[in-house]
Each structure stands twice: as C-alpha cells, then as structure tokens.
Amino acid sequence: MKKATQMISAALAALVLCSCSASKKPDTNNKTSAGSLPVLSIETVSKESNVLDFVNEPVAKHVSELIASWTPNYKMPPEPYYEDCLITLKDTDGSTVLDSSEARVKVRGNWTTTYDKKPLRLKFTEKQSLLGLNDGAEQRNWLLLAEYKDGSMLRNRAALYASREIMKEDGLFAADSQLVSVEINGEYYGVYLLSDMQQVSSHRVNITEPETGYTGTDIGYFMEYDGYFYNEDELHGFPLDFADNAPLTPFDGEGGGGRTIDPLPKDEYDPKPYMGMTIKSTVNSAEQHDFIENYVNNVYKIMYEAAYNDKAYVFDSSFKSLSLASNITPQQAVENVVDVDSLADMYIISELTCDADIYWSSFYMDADFGAEGSKKLRFEAPWDFDSAMGNKNRCIDGTGFYAANIVPDVDGGPEENGAYYTINPWLAVIAGEDWYQDIVKEKWTKAYDSGVFERTCQLITDESGKYQGDFTKNYDKWNNIINNEIFAAELSAPAKECTNEAEAAAFLHDWLEKRVDFLNSQWHS
Numbered sequence: 001m002k003k004a005t006q007m008i009s010a011a012l013a014a015l016v017l018c019s020c021s022a023s024k025k026p027d028t029n030n031k032t033s034a035g036s037l038p039v040l041s042i043e044t045v046s047k048e049s050n051v052l053d054f055v056n057e058p059v060a061k062h063v064s065e066l067i068a069s070w071t072p073n074y075k076m077p078p079e080p081y082y083e084d085c086l087i088t089l090k091d092t093d094g095s096t097v098l099d100s101s102e103a104r105v106k107v108r109g110n111w112t113t114t115y116d117k118k119p120l121r122l123k124f125t126e127k128q129s130l131l132g133l134n135d136g137a138e139q140r141n142w143l144l145l146a147e148y149k150d151g152s153m154l155r156n157r158a159a160l161y162a163s164r165e166i167m168k169e170d171g172l173f174a175a176d177s178q179l180v181s182v183e184i185n186g187e188y189y190g191v192y193l194l195s196d197m198q199q200v201s202s203h204r205v206n207i208t209e210p211e212t213g214y215t216g217t218d219i220g221y222f223m224e225y226d227g228y229f230y231n232e233d234e235l236h237g238f239p240l241d242f243a244d245n246a247p248l249t250p251f252d253g254e255g256g257g258g259r260t261i262d263p264l265p266k267d268e269y270d271p272k273p274y275m276g277m278t279i280k281s282t283v284n285s286a287e288q289h290d291f292i293e294n295y296v297n298n299v300y301k302i303m304y305e306a307a308y309n310d311k312a313y314v315f316d317s318s319f320k321s322l323s324l325a326s327n328i329t330p331q332q333a334v335e336n337v338v339d340v341d342s343l344a345d346m347y348i349i350s351e352l353t354c355d356a357d358i359y360w361s362s363f364y365m366d367a368d369f370g371a372e373g374s375k376k377l378r379f380e381a382p383w384d385f386d387s388a389m390g391n392k393n394r395c396i397d398g399t400g401f402y403a404a405n406i407v408p409d410v411d412g413g414p415e416e417n418g419a420y421y422t423i424n425p426w427l428a429v430i431a432g433e434d435w436y437q438d439i440v441k442e443k444w445t446k447a448y449d450s451g452v453f454e455r456t457c458q459l460i461t462d463e464s465g466k467y468q469g470d471f472t473k474n475y476d477k478w479n480n481i482i483n484n485e486i487f488a489a490e491l492s493a494p495a496k497e498c499t500n501e502a503e504a505a506a507f508l509h510d511w512l513e514k515r516v517d518f519l520n521s522q523w524h525s
Helices: 003-007 010-019 061-070 155-170 286-309 330-337 340-353 434-449 452-466 468-478 493-497 501-523
Strands: 039-044 083-090 096-107 120-128 139-145 177-184 187-196 220-226 237-239 276-279 312-315 322-325 363-368 377-379
Touching: 139 177, 155 177, 155 187, 155 340, 155 434, 155 452, 155 501, 177 468, 187 468, 220 286, 237 286, 276 286, 286 312, 286 322, 286 330, 286 363, 312 330, 340 377, 340 434, 340 501, 434 452, 434 501, 452 468, 452 501, 468 501, 493 501
Parallel strands: 039 177
Antiparallel strands: 039 083, 083 096, 096 120, 120 139, 139 187, 177 187, 220 276, 220 363, 237 276, 312 322, 363 377
C-alpha cells in the first residue's frame, strides 16, 4: 500500500477512493442513507444464561477434527447447532420491515467458524423477502457473513455485485447482498453481509427439484467442486478422475512456458489433495448419485479430449457412455455438454478476483436433466471472496493470469513445509483454446463497455464512505483489524498494513482498478 494511503484518516480515505467516476452509481436495489445500516435483531426463544453459546462456541466438525489432529490436548468445541429465534429487521429509516419472524439460527462455514465473530445461517419458518435482495425473492434460508479477515468488509460485496452484473446477461444466478448491523439478544455483534444462500430454488439455482422420495435420474444436480467432499454421506459426494489425471498446461497468456501439472496426486509423495464434488441438492438414490458422478467425469473427459487431442466425443442417449464422433468438431463436442457462456462468465469472475481458494472449494456448477433442463454442465453461483482481490498474496500487483494457471495452495508456504502447487482443472482445461478465448474477450468487452467494473469500484467508494460510523463501531467491538493474530499469516503485506476499514477499502479499490486495467489490456476488443 502506498505510504500516503497508510497515513490518511477515514474521511480522507473515502476521498482517495473517488478515482472511479462518481457519475455512475451502482444500482444496488437497496435503500440506504448516510451513516447507518439496516439493523437485523436476533432474539433467542430460550432465556438460559448460556444460550448465546450457539453463536459464540461452535466450530465446524471437520475443521475442529483437523485442528485436534495437530493440537495436543485440544478441547473439541460443539459443532454448529440450531437455536430457535425471533428475527426483526429495521431499514435505514428505522421502519420495521420484518417483525419477530420465527427462524432457527446456527453458525455456518468452514474455517471461518474458528473466528470469534462467526458467520450465521438464518432458516425462517416461512419464506421472507429481506431488503429487496434478489429482486425481492421470498426465501426461507439466508446467510450472514462475518467478513472477519477482510479489513474492508467489502470484498464479498463487490465481487458478488460484479458477478450478478455479468451473470444476469446469461440468466445465471449470483447471490445478492447488503451490509447490515446485527444484534443478538440486545448485544451488538457488528457489521455482517446479508446474502442469498447457495441452494436450489426458482429464485436461486433454478434446476429441477425431485419430488419427495423420487429416485429417477431426470432431476437437477447442484454441485460444489470441493476438497471437503469426503466428509459427505455416500449419496452426496464423489471423487473426480480428471481424465485419468491427465496433465494440464496452465494458461498464463504465454503458452504455459513448457510447464504441465497433474490435477490430482501422481503418487503417495505428492501433497496435492484428491478432489471431488459435493452434491448440494437433494439426491434420493444410488442410481442418481452414480449417474451424476459418471456424467461429470465424462464431461471433463470430453473437454480434455477436445482441447488436448483434437477429438470429439459424444454421449449415448442415456448419458452414460462415450464414443468418438466424426461428424462434429471438438468445439461442438464441448458445446454439446457444457454451457460455455457460463464457464466463460465464471472464468472472468475468477480471473478478476484472483481468489486464493479457487482450486479447493466454493466453486459451483449444476446440470439439469429434468424435462426443461439443458442437460449441460452449467457454472454459476460464484462464492467466497474474502481471501480474494489482494487480501492474500495473489496477483498482488494486479497483473498476470491466475485463474487457469498453476497456483500455490491456500497457505502458500514453502514446499519443504508441505505446501504445494495446484490448479483448477475446470477453468484450465479449455482455457488455451482460441475459440474459447474469443468468447471470453467478447464477454469482457461487453461488461467493461457497459460500466460493470467502474460501478463495482464506485460501490467500494460509496459504501466505505457512507458507512464509516458502522465500520468503526464494528472494529471497536472486535478490533480484529489490529488484533489479527489468528489470520495475519494469511494476509498480503499491504492488507496487513491497514489499520482501519477506510485504509483497507482504499487498498481494495486501488488493487481492483489495477486488475481491471491489466485484464482490459489483454481482453478488450
């Protein structure tokens, strides 16, 4: 971070941000007023003295088990559990938009559950529309993201805004969001990001949902590319073979420099993890599970054979086996089974944000085999950007190709300490194809010329300046921007130097402008 930026006060930082055009305001669909956020109040039904343990103590079970494996005498915390609550929501003008609505609330997330300020899931008894999010969609499930390790508290907000702008052009889902202040049993808990949940719904991931107990394969499947897939029950997780672990050439804009990488471990000494898919939607039978496992692995094989061997493979009518075709091109073979527009959208978002977790989790796709489904692999629902956009030491100067390149694991330490390099195969496998890059460039140019990225920068400017009082109050409570020992090792040098939200937002804004400039120099037609 520039020294001048480090020294500015909160008020001056807001002015530093104004290098984006003030004439193009982001359309956030939310009512806002200077100096105050909507207030979401959670009141537990139980009045037991230890009732707030449900929000203060739990850690995701698979995370606590990992911590216990290397921590002697580690006391296992409770895993997240629901508490019956009443939820009230007041808008910025003080008007009540939701009054004592019944819901169950619990801690949610993975490593974020280890932090003092934990993310939460709200599960209402009846569907609710909250602050007009997602075009006023009424849903039972909503999320509150704590934004604990992002000093600006705006990375998810900005990334999701840009994602919605890009993906709506192709009818794809990206979560909507709004900053709110949260109180629990009258105690102030800070600023959170209220957002959609990643789930199957006519207003979210819109795919065919099976009837209760239905076991046929002609349904929709919503999936996460996930390093934690092995924690799922037998019906909701499966491994990936990535064309028998065929090597990939990374996309760095310069032909890969002769490098290749195996997407999975090549032997017992390779520290890379085995990767798989978590099925996030309802699956009722082994037949459904086995069908989608076979389909996803074969779709990847079609993509790989097209890009690396110039061959066109096609499914049989049951989508179970492949055969070589001579009457279509390799590009057409890919387009038969992949919604390429959605993959290009996801690639642009991933490249824009340089997310450190891109190879590991929070990377979603779906396939709909219902009567109205496309029967193609579709990429949507981008998620989890608190380690992105310069917060970790990735693309720190805003330049270079990243999303389909060889990347360090999330910890990024020295290899002698067990760190490793890896890749996101879904983004990399066809990244070097000229026809695909042409699609990416066309989409980028359209988004850039329509002002998407300028408006995203402006959103950072607006919300950092408008809500300084709320951010200051949040850090008065948690002080985690200074007392950040639990995650300081994850932060890039400039992120670690920030001492308040305004400085952190200024750094985020500066990084994003540089990133947009670099990608525009590569992709703008």
